Amino acid sequence: MKIIVFNIQGITVCLLLLLGLASSPCSAAAPSWRSLTPIQREALAPMDGPWDILPEIQRNRLLETAKHYPKMTPEQKKRYHDRLEKWSHLTPEQREAARKRYRAFNKLPAKERERIRQKLKAEQASKAQQSASGVSATTVTNHP
Amino acid sequence: MTNSLSPEKIVQLLTKSTQQLDVATLSALADARQNALKYQSAPVPGFTLNSASAHGSVHWADRFIPHSVQPWIAAGLLAAILFAGTSYWQHLQEQQIDDTDVAILTSDLPIEVFVN
Numbered sequence: 014m015k016i017i018v019f020n021i022q023g024i025t026v027c028l029l030l031l032l033g034l035a036s037s038p039c040s041a042a043a044p045s046w047r048s049l050t051p052i053q054r055e056a057l058a059p060m061d062g063p064w065d066i067l068p069e070i071q072r073n074r075l076l077e078t079a080k081h082y083p084k085m086t087p088e089q090k091k092r093y094h095d096r097l098e099k100w101s102h103l104t105p106e107q108r109e110a111a112r113k114r115y116r117a118f119n120k121l122p123a124k125e126r127e128r129i130r131q132k133l134k135a136e137q138a139s140k141a142q143q144s145a146s147g148v149s150a151t152t153v154t155n156h157p
Numbered sequence: 158m159t160n161s162l163s164p165e166k167i168v169q170l171l172t173k174s175t176q177q178l179d180v181a182t183l184s185a186l187a188d189a190r191q192n193a194l195k196y197q198s199a200p201v202p203g204f205t206l207n208s209a210s211a212h213g214s215v216h217w218a219d220r221f222i223p224h225s226v227q228p229w230i231a232a233g234l235l236a237a238i239l240f241a242g243t244s245y246w247q248h249l250q251e252q253q254i255d256d257t258d259v260a261i262l263t264s265d266l267p268i269e270v271f272v273n
Contacts, residue, residue, distance in 0.1 A: 074254070074255065074258065077251075077255040077258075078255060078258050078259045078262060081259045081263075085263060089263040092262065092263050092264070092265075093259075093262045093263050096261075096262045096268045097262065099268060099272075100258075100261075100262060100268070103272060107272060107273070108258075110272075110273070111261055111268075111271040111272045112254065112257045112258070112261070112271075114270075114271040115257055115260060115261050115264075115271050116257065118266075118270075118271070119260075129266075130265070130266065133266060133267065133270065137267070
């Protein structure tokens with residue numbers, strides 16, 4: 014019984030030490046903009062300005078996403094660049110909420126996802142048409 | 158009729174009746190006792206924290222590792238396994254977050270769908 018008690022004490026000590034280490038976030042120092050590779054700079058080009066003032070954890074996460082950049086299609090690369098700045102301005106809570114929504118969307122049946130896609134595309138087209146007609150109307154009225 | 162027999166009286170009666178049993182019955186009872194004792198001393202497979210074997214023979218670990226160090230080694234091994242498991246689980250979580258971020262940033266759906 015003494016051996017068992019001793020063993021449990023040992024396990025507790027080792028566990029506390031090791032789990033403390035395991036639960037600490039990946040603290041690899043995030044590189045500065047200058048020390049990025051050309052491919053990383055190309056991927057993260059929109060972040061050129063604010064890169065060095067971003068929190069380390071965010072820089073590390075963006076670097077992880079940048080690893081996928083070479084495999085992206087030109088269209089995906091464009092979207093990635095267009096969205097990077099907005100994404101980096103979000104709070105960690107907003108980003109986590111967005112991830113949850115994305116996962117929830119992905120769990121929907123394929124038909125339902127497609128229906129939502131079509132609906133959103135129609136809405137976007139309608140908005141684009143409205144703004145285009147608004148601009149042309151303004152141009153016409155301003156013309157002498 | 159009263160049934161008030163004292164425990165001592167019961168023991169006496171049982172001893173007396175045992176003595177009256179025939180040889181064949183006594184032999185059968187002795188065999189049954191031996192069988193029961195054999196069954197009781199048989200090793201039961203299962204996990205034990207103590208490394209000493211149930212047979213009383215020297216365990217292989219006792220030959221190479223001092224007995225006082227064995228609990229620490231066991232604790233260290235268990236902690237290392239748990240540490241590896243936790244690290245692996247954390248790595249998977251991180252990877253899932255990175256994949257989701259890439260998917261949101263490159264999705265054909267506008268980012269506003271997922272971001273308020």
